[in-house]
Amino acid sequence: MMKLGVVGGGAWGTALAQVAAGGGESVTLWVLEDEVATSINADHVNALYLNGISLSPAIRATRELADLATCDALLVVTPAQHLRSVLAGLPIFNTPLILCAKGIEAGTGLLMTQVAAEAKPDAPIAVLSGPTFAHEVAAGLPTAITLACADAVLGQRIAERIARPGFRPYLSDDLIGAEIGGAVKNVLAIACGVAEGAGLGQNARAALISRGFAEMTRFGLARGARIETLAGLSGLGDLVLTCSSTSSRNFTLGKGLGEGMSASALLAHRRTVAEGAFTAPVLRDVARDAGVEMPIVEGVCALLEGKVSVSEMIDALLARPLRPE
Ligand SMILES: NC(=O)C1=CN([C@@H]2O[C@H](COP(=O)(O)OP(=O)(O)OC[C@H]3O[C@@H](n4cnc5c(N)ncnc54)[C@H](O)[C@@H]3O)[C@@H](O)[C@H]2O)C=CC1
Numbered sequence: 001m002m003k004l005g006v007v008g009g010g011a012w013g014t015a016l017a018q019v020a021a022g023g024g025e026s027v028t029l030w031v032l033e034d035e036v037a038t039s040i041n042a043d044h045v046n047a048l049y050l051n052g053i054s055l056s057p058a059i060r061a062t063r064e065l066a067d068l069a070t071c072d073a074l075l076v077v078t079p080a081q082h083l084r085s086v087l088a089g090l091p092i093f094n095t096p097l098i099l100c101a102k103g104i105e106a107g108t109g110l111l112m113t114q115v116a117a118e119a120k121p122d123a124p125i126a127v128l129s130g131p132t133f134a135h136e137v138a139a140g141l142p143t144a145i146t147l148a149c150a151d152a153v154l155g156q157r158i159a160e161r162i163a164r165p166g167f168r169p170y171l172s173d174d175l176i177g178a179e180i181g182g183a184v185k186n187v188l189a190i191a192c193g194v195a196e197g198a199g200l201g202q203n204a205r206a207a208l209i210s211r212g213f214a215e216m217t218r219f220g221l222a223r224g225a226r227i228e229t230l231a232g233l234s235g236l237g238d239l240v241l242t243c244s245s246t247s248s249r250n251f252t253l254g255k256g257l258g259e260g261m262s263a264s265a266l267l268a269h270r271r272t273v274a275e276g277a278f279t280a281p282v283l284r285d286v287a288r289d290a291g292v293e294m295p296i297v298e299g300v301c302a303l304l305e306g307k308v309s310v311s312e313m314i315d316a317l318l319a320r321p322l323r324p325e
């Protein structure tokens with residue numbers, strides 16, 4: 001039995017630890033905050049990030065990255081902007097890393113697989129991504145997810161280790177496709193939240209999802225992703241989920257913007273992560289460099305940066321030249 005560790009004790013890391021411990025196997029979960037470690041080890045809850053879920057007693061929280069050194073594989077679930085620093089502190093070399101963050105690194109424009117390859121060049125890499133609200137997964141509700149791994153044998157071993165009756169990984173070897181879907185959909189979910197907050201109606205949301213998917217596809221294909229991955233769980237599946245629900249932090253951030261609040265007010269003092277706010281400007285920049293048109297992403301950036309009002313953002317999208325679909 002593969003001994004799994006989890007790096008990151010936010011909502012998703014905790015939910016994945018719950019999945020990994022689902023058969024009673026012991027799981028070590030590295031967390032940043034003392035209070036999270038205490039709450040998990042003493043009371044089997046993560047009151048800060050995943051309140052209301054009873055966790056398996058087989059999950060042991062630690063604040064020492066060194067405690068993960070004996071694991072056979074690690075689910076890495078830090079926010080995207082902290083991946084590099086946390087990997088740098090991990091005392092492992094060739095332990096397989098299953099990357100679960102959804103974002104692009106600010107400053108470098110690198111995807112999570114590229115950051116991991118720089119930080120741990122000898123570690124085999126997999127990507128786990130899909131339409132997966134943490135609280136539903138932790139509660140055991142039915143969920144399907146993409147597990148992308150270049151090494152088919154390793155991918156199969158990981159899939160068998162994490163599969164549960166209600167948690168179904170689908171295997172792929174398209175790591176780039178799997179990670180691009182998750183990174184881009186967060187930015188598009190902000191746009192859909194804006195439409196909701198501004199009361200623009202359901203037609204507008206469907207248009208943003210469809211035209212957003214066209215942007216995701218253009219960007220993904222330019223980076224070597226495969227269309228079937230983008231149209232699968234980790235792309236379109238996650239886009240639809242995140243663009244349709246106030247359970248999404250990104251959608252909720254957009255809703256606040258659409259209601260007229262500023263990004264700085266909405267992002268100040270928040271503990272949980274809305275990855276799209278960090279990914280939007282770097283995605284815009286790498287897309288521009290690659291000559292890929294992403295008008296919805298451009299609009300979200302301008303709104304986050306306070307350069308346009310909500311109505312100016314919407315008007316700019318509606319005033320674009322008519323063109324074939
Ligand atoms: N919550 C969800 O439903 C899902 C989240 N994800 C992805 O998982 C990743 C983690 O998100 P969540 O678990 O939801 O986080 P969260 O929003 O629940 O918690 C924030 C996390 O950031 C950590 N953090 C803050 N400062 C840090 C630092 N300096 N170094 C390392 N860690 C730091 C906190 O300890 C905490 O674990 C994100 O990329 C997110 O997009 C993916 C699928 C589902």
Ligand SMILES: O=C(CO)COP(=O)(O)O
Nearest residue numbers: 130131132133248249250
């Ligand atoms: O990635 C997610 C669901 O698949 C969670 O979305 P949010 O980060 O917007 O809450």
